[in-house]
Amino acid sequence: AQKVTQAQTEISVVEKEDVTLDCVYETRDTTYYLFWYKQPPSGELVFLIRRNSFDEQNEISGRYSWNFQKSTSSFNFTITASQVVDSAVYFCALYTGRRALTFGSGTRLQVQP
């Protein structure tokens, strides 16, 4: 079975604060891929990053960074110096090859000006 847990339902921060969104996953497969998607109010899911299970290097893209730790089955996402435009629902997702993407329940991020 595969499962993705995003324990934080909603987070509210003030602009320029850093914020970390947590993601914990479960799978018995040794090869898998982890994703983060952003869903703005318009509703369309926007791809942010894909990481395979053999690459534990952290990744930074502008204000976004991801911390993948197999030992704790976590793939956390940090936004540095948050902006109002970052307000959205963020989904973590898992792909193992047995089934298409399995999504977590999402974390709603509200960035106040």
Added chain:
Amino acid sequence: EAGVAQSPRYKIIEKRQSVAFWCNPISGHATLYWYQQILGQGPKLLIQFQNNGVVDDSQLPKDRFSAERLKGVDSTLKIQPAKLEDSAVYLCASSLESSGRAGGGELFFGEGSRLTVL
């Protein structure tokens, strides 16, 4: 490049009525997915097509939901008869890579079709 197109964007029906949603994936994308997203939840896969064949429909409530992808391009998802619990956003996505290849490929999503069942 045109994205994934879905219609209608919004639909309101009464329970026991039927409804159909249409999806046109990105040109050249072999794999097409239908996801159901209930308010406050993450998307849940309903069905996955590879060209015009079904790869995974294990979570599709087949007594009331049906989907087809004739000719391996656009797809239709139908609900008949609808129940109150079918109120959700129905998301269509497509990917270039097949489900069997590494990573499943990046999925490109449409804006969704929001269904309200009264």
